[in-house]
Amino acid sequence: MSATITREPQPDSGTSPEIVAVRAWTARGGEFPHAAVLTAYRRWGKALVPGGLLDALADARPRATGGLLALLDVLLDKRDGTYDYRTYLALPLLAPHLGDRDLLTALLVADLMRFELDAAADPAGPLPVLPPDDALVEKRLRHGLRVIRPVLNRLGWVVPVVAPGVRAEARAVWAAADSHLTGDQRLMLRCTVLPVDVVHDEHLFIRVLQTFETAFAALARDLERASTGLTGGSAGDAEDALRHGAALLREVSPLWSAVATMRVEAFRRFRQWTEGASAIQSRHYKLMESLARRPDAARLGSAAYDHVPEVRELVATGLPSVDEAYRAASLPREARVAVAAAMADFAASVDVWRRTHHRLAVRMLGAETGGTGYTGGASYLAAAREIPVFRTVP
Numbered sequence: 001m002s003a004t005i006t007r008e009p010q011p012d013s014g015t016s017p018e019i020v021a022v023r024a025w026t027a028r029g030g031e032f033p034h035a036a037v038l039t040a041y042r043r044w045g046k047a048l049v050p051g052g053l054l055d056a057l058a059d060a061r062p063r064a065t066g067g068l069l070a071l072l073d074v075l076l077d078k079r080d081g082t083y084d085y086r087t088y089l090a091l092p093l094l095a096p097h098l099g100d101r102d103l104l105t106a107l108l109v110a111d112l113m114r115f116e117l118d119a120a121a122d123p124a125g126p127l128p129v130l131p132p133d134d135a136l137v138e139k140r141l142r143h144g145l146r147v148i149r150p151v152l153n154r155l156g157w158v159v160p161v162v163a164p165g166v167r168a169e170a171r172a173v174w175a176a177a178d179s180h181l182t183g184d185q186r187l188m189l190r191c192t193v194l195p196v197d198v199v200h201d202e203h204l205f206i207r208v209l210q211t212f213e214t215a216f217a218a219l220a221r222d223l224e225r226a227s228t229g230l231t232g233g234s235a236g237d238a239e240d241a242l243r244h245g246a247a248l249l250r251e252v253s254p255l256w257s258a259v260a261t262m263r264v265e266a267f268r269r270f271r272q273w274t275e276g277a278s279a280i281q282s283r284h285y286k287l288m289e290s291l292a293r294r295p296d297a298a299r300l301g302s303a304a305y306d307h308v309p310e311v312r313e314l315v316a317t318g319l320p321s322v323d324e325a326y327r328a329a330s331l332p333r334e335a336r337v338a339v340a341a342a343m344a345d346f347a348a349s350v351d352v353w354r355r356t357h358h359r360l361a362v363r364m365l366g367a368e369t370g371g372t373g374y375t376g377g378a379s380y381l382a383a384a385r386e387i388p389v390f391r392t393v394p
């Protein structure tokens with residue numbers, strides 16, 4: 001990458017309050033000092049956290065279990081050499097929440113909007129570099145609200161809006177989310193935004209990636225249901241699951257418009273620290289692809305699946321796909337036509353997703369720059385865009 005590194009690594013200070021707090025926890029236990037550590041990470045950006053704090057966290061790790069151990073692994077990824085898409089997005093900490101797609105989506109998008117509102121009120125707050133102007137904040141809130149409104153309806157959350165305008169509505173949505181948060185969820189939200197730099201737009205980028213990841217996990221469940229329905233003679237269930245998946249992917253699509261508001265200079269600045277973390281490593285995306293149709297040998301043997309060996313293994317050991325289940329099912333003509341139409345609908349929603357992603361990548365990177373997953377970048381995506389979601393439906 002050619003972007004200039006504009007910040008120097010920070011000097012160590014063995015006496016900074018967060019180091020003292022972590023060392024005290026290691027010596028005596030009690031409450032782990034989450035707030036002090038997370039505040040320090042946001043002050044430096046994960047890529048430039050002082051070595052003294054990393055040492056203190058590494059010394060604390062042998063005492064940690066459960067969620068705290070997962071957090072420390074994520075915080076120490078750069079030092080451990082394990083930094084990737086999963087640690088960048090803190091996916092091990094999101095994993096326990098992925099099963100409830102609507103709730104997690106509501107929390108992530110509400111937090112995305114909360115951060116934009118807070119930064120507008122206090123531009124010197126966390127991630128102060130390249131703050132957005134008022135018009136940009138409103139644009140982001142508008143896209144966030146488009147995604148979250150149907151989710152809130154399904155959740156049955158009441159959001160009393162006391163004044164007109166997107167800001168008032170977004171504030172009301174955050175207040176509603178805040179009032180629903182359990183202690184675990186609040187901690188999860190705080191621990192899952194760990195930007196590598198201190199650029200404002202990286203918060204938006206992380207939350208958008210996480211919300212899409214939540215959608216991929218839900219789509220994988222829909223495809224599993226579709227395939228089980230077809231195998232078990234329940235074509236109606238398969239049709240519903242496919243329609244549900246297609247609608248869900250369309251419902252989150254305004255997030256593309258939100259992430260497209262990132263300033264190219266902001267993106268290029270924090271991207272100098274994200275080498276090695278690419279969504280090509282997303283298990284849920286590849287699981288979704290493989291549950292729809294067994295990938296061809298060439299795709300399965302390519303970089304696309306080198307990054308997700310566990311999904312490749314699942315395919316090799318016979319992961320059932322909707323495509324195969326549809327072909328094997330003996331269905332009455334009407335049911336076959338209905339399922340085929342639902343498959344076409346699902347495929348169309350994935351197709352739009354891929355095309356939008358490709359267009360955004362070209363805009364942010366140019367046609368020639370390689371990806372952080374070490375592919376050719378836009379050329380990789382242009383080829384992947386053409387892969388059929390299902391074989392031609394008879």
Ligand code: HEM
Binds near residue numbers: 212282361362377
């Ligand atoms: C500025 C925005 C983005 C850019 C420039 C970008 C760029 C890229 C590039 C170049 C690749 C190819 C792999 C590599 O070498 O890294 C890729 C793959 C991928 N990206 Fe993005 N991306 C962006 C946003 C997103 C978002 C918001 C998502 C949502 C989760 C996403 C999901 C994916 C997925 C799933 C793949 C793997 C596709 C495959 O293997 O077929 N990307 N991206």
